[in-house]
Amino acid sequence: MARKALILIEGHTSIGPLYVRAAQRRGLYPIxxxxxxxxxxxxxxxxxxxxxxxxxDLDVMKSVYSRLKLTHDIAGLTGFSGDESVYVAVGKLCRHFGLPGPDPASIEQCHDKFVQRQVLEHASIPIPEYRVATNATEVESAVTEIGLPVVIKPIGGSGSSGVHMCRTVEEVAEHTRHLLGGRHxxxxxxxxxxxxxxxxxxxxTDMMGGRVVGIGTGDFxxxxxxxxxxxxxxxxxxxDENARIADASLSCLCALGLGWGPAKIEFRWTKRGPVVIEVNPRLAGTPDPELIQLAYGVDLVDEHIKLVIGEECDLRAQHSHTASARFLAPDRDGMLERIEGAGRAAxxxxxxxxxxxxxxxxxxVRKGDYRDLIGHIIAASPTPDQTAALLQQAVDLVSWTITPSPND
Structure with missing residues (x-):
C-alpha cells in the first residue's frame, strides 16, 4: 500500500518542525x-x-509531484518560506492538481504591499495614507504629501526587513540610499x-479558514x-474593541479573497480605531502557533493540515489562559561570548x-529586523498578571556577554 504523504514546499526554521511532527501524528509521511x-x-x-x-520553476515542481504520485498516496500539499513567492507556487500547484489550497491570485496580490493597500482602500477599510516610489525624488515627494513621520519599506518582503520609521528628511534620505544603493x-x-x-x-489577528482564532498584542x-x-x-x-478588530479582519479577508487557510493581520489602534498595517496570507512563524495553543488550546498547525488534506478544522477554544513571549535581542554588535541561565529559566x-x-x-551584527533576535522565552498561566511576572522572572535568569569587535 502506498504511503499517505504530505508534500511541503520549502521549509521554515521555526514552524517547519511543527508541520513535520503534526503530519507524522496524523499518520502522514512528510516529503x-x-x-x-x-x-x-x-x-x-x-x-x-x-x-x-x-x-x-513551477513546471519542474509539477513534474516532481507527478513522479511522487506514482509511489505515494498524496493527501495534500502546502509550504512555507521566507521567500513569499513560495505561497503563490503552493496555490498554483494545488489548483493544477485539484488539491485544497489558497487562491494563487489572491495570494499574489496580497504579497505586493502596494496592490494590497489599493484593494483595501477600494473596500473602504482603514489603512495608513500611502504612496509608491521607485527613486529618491519620488520618495521625497511622497513624504512631502504625507508628512512626517513616515514608514518606508520595500513593496515585498517579511520580517521587517528594510522597514524603517523616519522622523526627519535626513532619515528619509539616508534610508532611501540604503534601500536603493545596493545594500538591500x-x-x-x-x-x-x-x-x-x-x-x-x-x-x-490570527485566522484560519475565514474565522478569527485569536487577537494578540505586542510591542517593539x-x-x-x-x-x-x-x-x-x-x-x-x-x-467593543474586540468586535471592531474582528470585523475589520473579516473585511480584509473578504476584500482580498483570503477565505481559505491561515492569515495574520496586523493593526494599530489609532484615533480612527483599528487601522490595518498589513495582511499576511499565511500562518505566522514562531511564536504565534505556540502562543495560540497555550492561550486557547487550538493547534493552528494541525488545523491547517486538516484543511490541506480536505478535512474540516475545529477552532473551538479549549481553555482561556494568557500566553506571552519575550524576544531576546542584543544591544550591541560584537562577539557573543557566552549565554547563561537558559536552563534555569526553562x-x-x-x-x-x-x-x-x-x-x-x-x-x-544587527540588521534592524528579525535577524537581530537571539532567542525567546514563552510563558503561560491563567491570568495576565501572573504570566507577566513569570515571564519577567524567566528573562531575568538569562544573560549573555558580547565583546566589542576589534575594529569598534
Whole structure:
C-alpha cells in the first residue's frame, strides 16, 4: 500500500518542525521539496525525506509531484518560506492538481504591499495614507504629501526587513540610499512604499479558514526599527474593541479573497480605531502557533493540515489562559561570548519554552529586523498578571556577554 504523504514546499526554521511532527501524528509521511534542503537542519534531524528541486520553476515542481504520485498516496500539499513567492507556487500547484489550497491570485496580490493597500482602500477599510516610489525624488515627494513621520519599506518582503520609521528628511534620505544603493536585496525592480506612521497600540489577528482564532498584542524595540520585543495572547480588549478588530479582519479577508487557510493581520489602534498595517496570507512563524495553543488550546498547525488534506478544522477554544513571549535581542554588535541561565529559566513552572537561536562564539551584527533576535522565552498561566511576572522572572535568569569587535 502506498504511503499517505504530505508534500511541503520549502521549509521554515521555526514552524517547519511543527508541520513535520503534526503530519507524522496524523499518520502522514512528510516529503519536502526544496531548492536546497540542507538549509533546514530539522529535515535531517527528523529523518524527513527531501527532494532537491528548483522551487522557482513551477513546471519542474509539477513534474516532481507527478513522479511522487506514482509511489505515494498524496493527501495534500502546502509550504512555507521566507521567500513569499513560495505561497503563490503552493496555490498554483494545488489548483493544477485539484488539491485544497489558497487562491494563487489572491495570494499574489496580497504579497505586493502596494496592490494590497489599493484593494483595501477600494473596500473602504482603514489603512495608513500611502504612496509608491521607485527613486529618491519620488520618495521625497511622497513624504512631502504625507508628512512626517513616515514608514518606508520595500513593496515585498517579511520580517521587517528594510522597514524603517523616519522622523526627519535626513532619515528619509539616508534610508532611501540604503534601500536603493545596493545594500538591500531586491527580488524585482525596486519599489518603495512610503506610508503614514500609524501611532497606536499594535494588535494582530490570527485566522484560519475565514474565522478569527485569536487577537494578540505586542510591542517593539526602540525605533526606527520594528523588531519584536514582546507578544501576548489574548489582547486585553473591551468587547467593543474586540468586535471592531474582528470585523475589520473579516473585511480584509473578504476584500482580498483570503477565505481559505491561515492569515495574520496586523493593526494599530489609532484615533480612527483599528487601522490595518498589513495582511499576511499565511500562518505566522514562531511564536504565534505556540502562543495560540497555550492561550486557547487550538493547534493552528494541525488545523491547517486538516484543511490541506480536505478535512474540516475545529477552532473551538479549549481553555482561556494568557500566553506571552519575550524576544531576546542584543544591544550591541560584537562577539557573543557566552549565554547563561537558559536552563534555569526553562525549569520554572509555567515557562513553556526557552529557545536560543545562536550559540556562543557567534558574531553579532544587527540588521534592524528579525535577524537581530537571539532567542525567546514563552510563558503561560491563567491570568495576565501572573504570566507577566513569570515571564519577567524567566528573562531575568538569562544573560549573555558580547565583546566589542576589534575594529569598534
Amino acid at each position: 519536502t521539496m526544496s531548492t536546497d534542503p540542507t538549509k533546514y537542519d530539522y529535515l535531517a534531524a527528523e529523518g524527513v525525506e527531501a527532494v532537491q528541486v528548483d522551487t522557482n 536585496m531586491w527580488q524585482a525592480p525596486p519599489r518603495i512604499l512610503v506610508e503614514e506612521f500609524a501611532q497606536g497600540q499594535y494588535f494582530t 524595540g526602540p525605533p526606527p526599527h520594528f523588531v519584536y520585543r514582546e507578544y501576548s495572547f489574548p489582547a486585553q480588549l473591551s468587547d 525549569a520554572l513552572p509555567g515557562v513553556a519554552e526557552v529557545k536560543m537561536y545562536v550559540h556562543p562564539n557567534t558574531p553579532i
